[in-house]
Amino acid sequence: MSQKKEITIYDIARKLNLSASTVSRALRDHPAIKQETTERIKTMAESMGYQQNPFASNLRMNRSNTIGVILPRFESTFMSAVVSGIEHVIRNKGYNLVVSQSTDSIKNEKDNIKALFNIRVEGLLISLSPETETLGHLDVLTSKNIPVVLFDRVGADTERRVTTVVINNRQAGYDATTHLLTQGCKRILYLGENQTCSVFGERARGYKDALTENGIALDPELMVYDNLNEGSGSRTLKKILDLEEKPDGIFAANDVSAVSLMTELKRQGFRIPEDIAIVGFNNGHVSRIVEPALTTINYPAVEMGRIAASSLMSMLDHKSHVATQNVVLKHALIVRGSSLRKKK
Amino acid sequence: MSQKKEITIYDIARKLNLSASTVSRALRDHPAIKQETTERIKTMAESMGYQQNPFASNLRMNRSNTIGVILPRFESTFMSAVVSGIEHVIRNKGYNLVVSQSTDSIKNEKDNIKALFNIRVEGLLISLSPETETLGHLDVLTSKNIPVVLFDRVGADTERRVTTVVINNRQAGYDATTHLLTQGCKRILYLGENQTCSVFGERARGYKDALTENGIALDPELMVYDNLNEGSGSRTLKKILDLEEKPDGIFAANDVSAVSLMTELKRQGFRIPEDIAIVGFNNGHVSRIVEPALTTINYPAVEMGRIAASSLMSMLDHKSHVATQNVVLKHALIVRGSSLRKKK
């Protein structure tokens, strides 16, 4: 109902017989304003229900007080946990958060970056779409000294010096594969995703390194690419059934696909882990629910968000957008029934 | 590096020997400006890389072009799917999206509302925290004619006429319970959450109605309250083991708790569904992964987001914030192994 006009600093000034400049300064605790005046102004502002108009302030200061986040997709337990971590840090610092998703497309990613640039975000946290190969589209921001932090999916554009928060995906892939080898697997299938520059590419590299190191030849038939969602299981099962010689181990680059494939394999009569041992990636809730429970790689999602956001905050505080920083969080292999063939 | 000044309409005006007003009008396709002039201005703007300054525009127009969303938590497959649906609609309409989470606390919810009000959101989409009992804290917005749409967790404050997008939780609870009864269950345990005003309260009501209707007395021992997360299973198992007479059916108000409890029960030697039949709620990914697969209630998360956002958009378009609208989406019981005792 009441479309009353907003209270402005001018209204406050008038009531107190002061100037708007004094009010403005007082509200921001400017030292030049007498303590007593400041207090009078503040209580008056309070009682009149004054709310700063952010547009006026932003216009003048050329600041937006807003941080942007771009994710591949919202619908991911991992990603939503990361955002949760980010949100916590950002709000505490008094920034607003604008979140958007690229839905795994480079085009959307570019559009989102432009949109965020347009609303003058002061910093960006981004996890790249699988289609993204270079970081050129971030130049709009970086050329204006707007700090950018990449997390999780950071691509392989090593040319560019950017701040990143990641885990060592190659090592994790290596650990997962090595574990399968020590469990006696000889033919390990890798279920991943087709982009060499992504986290999945790194996980694949770890897989290959582990095999090579153990004198096992890489078999292209055993590298299956898929989009790693709930449909991965049935699609991959078909490919496996087509194989002359079946695999005896599987390293899937995420839990969702691992679990979905495990379900299909069991339905088909394969025994897990006796016939086929399986390792996933993420330590999501499902990994504890399937039977047998899924061996997987754990890494801290909420913390990754927190750390990425904190880095960004410190870049903003110190205006040191130049000093790049590369945080590598620890991961850990969690061994469960899906891969455990030998009693220790 | 290049902290070049932004291009403004004045810059464009100068180059073309026109006034800023003409440029401003041309860029917004004002009919008073000659077609040819409009085109000249637009191409010039393009070639100079002009970007509208949203603060100046917002200040003058007193609009923010921003929609706020408040969720109980990000880390929920359901909620992130809803946001995904919301995002899609909102972006298409050219709005920005600011998302925040109440982390299930009424205090945070209030703070978030204030913060969103402060940045002058033009509309709000909110799913209430479980602690929220009334809608008084939305008055800041509604009293300024800022439209609000509630979705999923809408509370029971029927006094207030607001737009809501929900499913019929009572009916769904009723359906789930009735299904268990038809499968021969006599002692059905309800695993829910302690707030009568929430969706869970409604689901509980459906449970009670179904029992009563079938002449089964309500047993308070069989109503278990928990926060319905991954730890629900072990906590609830303890309570079940303490029961003199064990339940032969369980209706859990979400999949996460259902699945986690099922896992614990199986570990304890109960056969599902022979000893205990289980029904969950949400049709999340896990419900298809557990064994036996979980009978559950399906309802469309992404669509719920889309519809909620569309309602909001139409309220904004038609300035009809008054006409409340209550959308009830369809749910469906999906019968799977966890509850199927009788061959049809």
Add this chain to the structure above:
DNA sequence: TATAATGATGCAATCGGTTGCACCTGCAAT
């Protein structure tokens, strides 16, 4: 030919907060 009507553009105020500089007061130092 005078005049009204229409089309196209510019002027200047406005949105609300911020800030460099000018100004005033009072008091200490000279």
Add this chain to the structure above:
DNA sequence: ATTGCAGGTGCAACCGATTGCATCATTATA
């Protein structure tokens, strides 16, 4: 008594886009 200085406050010009109204050039009408 004059000068200097610091502490407080106000003036007015921003920030960039929008818009009611005035203005001017054209063209249609009487």
